[in-house]
Amino acid sequence: MKKNLLWKSKKGISLPMILIVITVVLSMVVTLLSLSVQQLKTIKSDNHIEHTYFAGDSMIEMTISKIYSFLDPTNLNSIPYNGYQDYAERICAGLNNEPDIVKSKKSINTGASGQQAISIVKSLDLVEVVLDDVNNKIRFKLRINTSTDYHTGYKSGSKETIAIKEFEVSVPVDKKPKLAAINSIGDLVATGAMESTITGDVKVYGSAPKEPVKVEQEFYGGIFSQRDAILRIEGNAFVRSFIRTGIKDDDRVNALNEIVPDNSRIYITKSAIAQGLHSFGYGSFIYVHKDAYTFDDVEMNAEDSAIIINRNLFALEDGAGTQGKFHDNSSAMVNSSPLYFLNSEGSLKSRIVVNGPVYLNGGTFRVNDNGLLLYPPLGLTALGDINYGQPQIEDGSIGWYMEEEAPYYTKFEDPNTDFIGKSYHAYMYDNDKDKVRGYGNLIQAFDQRTDDRDSAIKPFIDVMVKNAMKDGYSDAILSFIDRPSDKKIMGITDYEIAANGTMYFMDTNDESISGLKRPTSTAGNYSDAYLNYQKIHKNGSGYTKQQWIDDWNNAIDGTKDWDSLDQNAYTKIIPAIFNKLTGDNDTSGPLYELTEQFVKRTVTYPVGSAKAGVQHDLVTIPGESTNIFSSYNKELFDLESLNDPYFKNVSSEAGPVDLSTIANETDKYYVIYNNTPENDLIINSKINALIFTTGRVILRDGGDLRGCIIAAGKGYDGGVSGSQSEAGKIPKIDSTNYDYLNDGTFAGVKFEGSAKINFAPRDNDWSDPETAPDVFFEEFALSNSPALVSKLKTIFN
Amino acid sequence: MSRKLLRSNKKGFSLVELIITVTLLVTVLLPISIGFISAAAINKQSKEQLKLNSITRIIKEEVVDKVQSKDLNNVIDNTDHSSEGYKYDVTFKPDDPNYQNVAICEVKIKNLSGKVMNVFDLSIYYQE
Numbered sequence: 001m002k003k004n005l006l007w008k009s010k011k012g013i014s015l016p017m018i019l020i021v022i023t024v025v026l027s028m029v030v031t032l033l034s035l036s037v038q039q040l041k042t043i044k045s046d047n048h049i050e051h052t053y054f055a056g057d058s059m060i061e062m063t064i065s066k067i068y069s070f071l072d073p074t075n076l077n078s079i080p081y082n083g084y085q086d087y088a089e090r091i092c093a094g095l096n097n098e099p100d101i102v103k104s105k106k107s108i109n110t111g112a113s114g115q116q117a118i119s120i121v122k123s124l125d126l127v128e129v130v131l132d133d134v135n136n137k138i139r140f141k142l143r144i145n146t147s148t149d150y151h152t153g154y155k156s157g158s159k160e161t162i163a164i165k166e167f168e169v170s171v172p173v174d175k176k177p178k179l180a181a182i183n184s185i186g187d188l189v190a191t192g193a194m195e196s197t198i199t200g201d202v203k204v205y206g207s208a209p210k211e212p213v214k215v216e217q218e219f220y221g222g223i224f225s226q227r228d229a230i231l232r233i234e235g236n237a238f239v240r241s242f243i244r245t246g247i248k249d250d251d252r253v254n255a256l257n258e259i260v261p262d263n264s265r266i267y268i269t270k271s272a273i274a275q276g277l278h279s280f281g282y283g284s285f286i287y288v289h290k291d292a293y294t295f296d297d298v299e300m301n302a303e304d305s306a307i308i309i310n311r312n313l314f315a316l317e318d319g320a321g322t323q324g325k326f327h328d329n330s331s332a333m334v335n336s337s338p339l340y341f342l343n344s345e346g347s348l349k350s351r352i353v354v355n356g357p358v359y360l361n362g363g364t365f366r367v368n369d370n371g372l373l374l375y376p377p378l379g380l381t382a383l384g385d386i387n388y389g390q391p392q393i394e395d396g397s398i399g400w401y402m403e404e405e406a407p408y409y410t411k412f413e414d415p416n417t418d419f420i421g422k423s424y425h426a427y428m429y430d431n432d433k434d435k436v437r438g439y440g441n442l443i444q445a446f447d448q449r450t451d452d453r454d455s456a457i458k459p460f461i462d463v464m465v466k467n468a469m470k471d472g473y474s475d476a477i478l479s480f481i482d483r484p485s486d487k488k489i490m491g492i493t494d495y496e497i498a499a500n501g502t503m504y505f506m507d508t509n510d511e512s513i514s515g516l517k518r519p520t521s522t523a524g525n526y527s528d529a530y531l532n533y534q535k536i537h538k539n540g541s542g543y544t545k546q547q548w549i550d551d552w553n554n555a556i557d558g559t560k561d562w563d564s565l566d567q568n569a570y571t572k573i574i575p576a577i578f579n580k581l582t583g584d585n586d587t588s589g590p591l592y593e594l595t596e597q598f599v600k601r602t603v604t605y606p607v608g609s610a611k612a613g614v615q616h617d618l619v620t621i622p623g624e625s626t627n628i629f630s631s632y633n634k635e636l637f638d639l640e641s642l643n644d645p646y647f648k649n650v651s652s653e654a655g656p657v658d659l660s661t662i663a664n665e666t667d668k669y670y671v672i673y674n675n676t677p678e679n680d681l682i683i684n685s686k687i688n689a690l691i692f693t694t695g696r697v698i699l700r701d702g703g704d705l706r707g708c709i710i711a712a713g714k715g716y717d718g719g720v721s722g723s724q725s726e727a728g729k730i731p732k733i734d735s736t737n738y739d740y741l742n743d744g745t746f747a748g749v750k751f752e753g754s755a756k757i758n759f760a761p762r763d764n765d766w767s768d769p770e771t772a773p774d775v776f777f778e779e780f781a782l783s784n785s786p787a788l789v790s791k792l793k794t795i796f797n
Numbered sequence: 798m799s800r801k802l803l804r805s806n807k808k809g810f811s812l813v814e815l816i817i818t819v820t821l822l823v824t825v826l827l828p829i830s831i832g833f834i835s836a837a838a839i840n841k842q843s844k845e846q847l848k849l850n851s852i853t854r855i856i857k858e859e860v861v862d863k864v865q866s867k868d869l870n871n872v873i874d875n876t877d878h879s880s881e882g883y884k885y886d887v888t889f890k891p892d893d894p895n896y897q898n899v900a901i902c903e904v905k906i907k908n909l910s911g912k913v914m915n916v917f918d919l920s921i922y923y924q925e
Contacts, residue, residue: 022825026829029829029836030832033835036843040839047853054857054917054919061899062899062922065896068898
């Protein structure tokens with residue numbers, strides 16, 4: 001009714017209609033206005049947020065400034081260098097500990113004058129580290145993460161800004177490396193019947209073969225004891241060449257024309273980092289009380305001799321890459337004596353002994369799973385070439401085949417027919433596990449010794465050496481020395497280890513260990529449960545880095561007779577080893593550097609030549625044209641201007657210089673400076689001195705040096721003239737100059753009689769701070785003019 | 798019928814009716830018009846602000862680049878963005894002694910008639 005009225009009414013309709021239209025239009029206008037205002041607010045807020053990000057950017061810029069300030073070389077001097085990765089990590093840690101950089105709130109002007117945002121660096125992370133070894137630079141990228149709040153009329157909320165920036169620092173080739181007792185480019189040679197002691201660390205670069213692809217390991221120098229010499233180093237030994245005893249095929253004879261045994265000894269009471277540990281001769285031994293780190297082999301080529309490592313063996317190089325194309329860059333543990341001496345009675349007594357875990361990253365001759373050489377000699381690429389396919393026993397060898405009663409480190413199966421479809425190592429395990437033994441190496445057969453005092457070590461070594469060299473192989477089969485307990489054996493390897501009278505084979509079924517392979521069930525006397533790592537195999541699960549570290553630490557904790565361990569050293573070494581194993585990084589690099597204080601050695605392939613050669617490059621100071629040794633030379637020479645009576649420049653003296661007449665006040669300390677390499681400096685009495693020479697220092701009976709030696713050694717330039725500190729004059733040894741290596745002509749320091757050098761070693765292990773120079777200079781200061789000592793500290797601290 | 802009635806109505810609108818109608822129209826249409834005009838103005842302002850935001854980012858990068866390349870004269874003198882309708886001034890403030898090699902500057906973005914449209918501070922690291 002009403003509806004009808006409405007529609008039919010002809011009156012009053014216009015007003016409601018207008019009101020409706022107005023309402024609709026007003027609503028639209030209000031909405032439009034609201035949207036416009038909202039849009040404007042959003043855009044202005046966007047501007048506000050933009051300013052917040054500008055403040056965040058400013059914070060990053062200021063943080064970069066702080067980082068650059070932190071990277072000032074004088075500031076970095078306090079950061080120890082143990083490899084570029086570690087160095088970058090330490091820098092990053094240092095930055096994170098700086099109170100004014102990370103987690104520090106800062107007000108930053110932004111927007112209109114006087115308005116401030118609050119910004120904070122939330123984190124500073126290391127992203128990537130690269131070594132530029134051409135320019136001696138370490139480049140690393142840091143991720144800087146800031147959070148910024150800016151409240152005025154608008155609230156920005158916390159806005160994060162992230163920047164990744166690359167920084168660059170010089171490789172801290174220390175212009176002033178800390179002094180050791182001996183710091184020498186040339187060899188340290190001890191020869192003749194005598195017993196000499198060096199109290200302090202020894203840093204020797206040492207001679208190397210002209211052609212490193214060849215296997216003439218007798219062409220290596222380093223720390224070289226021979227012909228009855230007993231050299232005792234109460235400290236660490238850092239050697240770029242070998243720590244070796246004996247002269248190969250020494251033809252020294254007695255009055256009855258009988259071959260005289262070598263009988264030389266080297267004791268190292270702390271750790272050794274060296275290219276290799278190597279024995280030639282007869283009746284000699286090398287003893288390392290703590291750990292040995294090698295880039296090449298621990299190799300026995302002597303009769304009735306022993307190489308003994310009391311703690312761990314880290315054989316670092318895996319033989320990969322260019323330098324791995326020859327076996328001397330693949331680190332193994334090889335007792336070749338029975339092969340070299342054709343099973344002579346003496347050779348069957350020789351042993352390599354490692355009392356701690358054995359880590360073997362390389363092999364005798366690097367082979368793949370099929371037993372083929374990974375790096376065949378140049379020109380031999382066909383499978384049928386005999387030199388190409390010579391399956392080996394890896395990595396600790398040699399093995400002893402019972403049927404033939406003969407030692408092998410090769411097993412000449414035909415890879416074309418004998419183990420097709422099967423890993424060579426699996427084949428060998430299946431076919432030879434009951435036939436092969438390993439007597440040349442003893443791993444963890446003896447308890448480690450904790451006491452490195454002379455009185456404690458000597459009897460132990462006598463016992464151990466007698467046991468190690470006890471009887472020959474045949475007798476040893478029947479009456480083996482004390483066997484290690486099952487749980488004690490620890491180690492890691494790629495393939496086989498011949499040791500402890502048995503053979504540890506790799507576990508060919510275990511392909512899940514991320515590239516790590518472990519020796520497993522042994523032939524003969526031991527059960528599958530023998531190795532510590534069996535639990536991992538039985539689980540069938542992958543073996544992680546952390547598990548290995550945990551196992552390692554458990555082993556350390558469980559071995560109560562160990563020295564108090566330097567945990568820092570293990571913290572550094574263990575990740576480094578795993579980086580090496582996983583191919584992430586070159587871990588031997590930092591250890592090489594410790595042995596290359598003055599000279600860096602590389603293997604080169606000259607253009608047009610298939611023969612590898614050795615190149616010796618004097619280590620230059622970054623940013624300067626001079627090398628470290630020359631820098632010492634100049635700085636020490638400049639001391640002459642002080643006219644201090646205890647600075648002695650003997651460069652112009654004629655012939656060998658007897659220092660007992662030069663440094664004759666035994667209550668005084670001297671600086672002896674010699675820039676004439678032909679002038680041998682002779683020590684045959686008690687003197688207190690810091691000795692620098694571009695030639696050689698010779699210690700004879702009665703020599704007693706309180707101090708240290710920096711020596712280049714005579715180089716050769718078509719002869720034996722010049723100094724090894726001159727570019728291009730470091731000897732490259734071959735048959736033409738081999739005798740100069742053996743008789744110590746090329747030595748930087750030569751012991752010809754019983755003598756002593758007393759400096760001081762580091763407190764515990766090779767990674768500890770070197771405090772000996774400070775103590776020495778304090779003593780020096782008590783007897784000499786402050787000006788001279790002050791200058792010395794400037795040069796060497 | 799209606800058409801006939803309309804045409805036959807000879808009274809027309811009274812003045813009062815007209816005034817009321819006009820008043821009503823003005824009352825209604827004025828806010829609507831203002832609303833539309835305001836919306837248009839705000840939209841224009843938004844558009845300009847958007848453009849300003851955009852140019853602000855460009856100018857910020859430009860100032861950072863010039864300071865880092867140590868082109869300091871250029872950073873002060875060559876500040877014309879008139880093609881986009883803006884120019885800017887850079888004023889360097891005293892260095893903060895806590896931060897080496899960090900230039901602190903205030904950037905004022907103006908329109909072509911000189912009105913300051915945006916102000917912000919920047920800290921910029923430059924290498925020696």
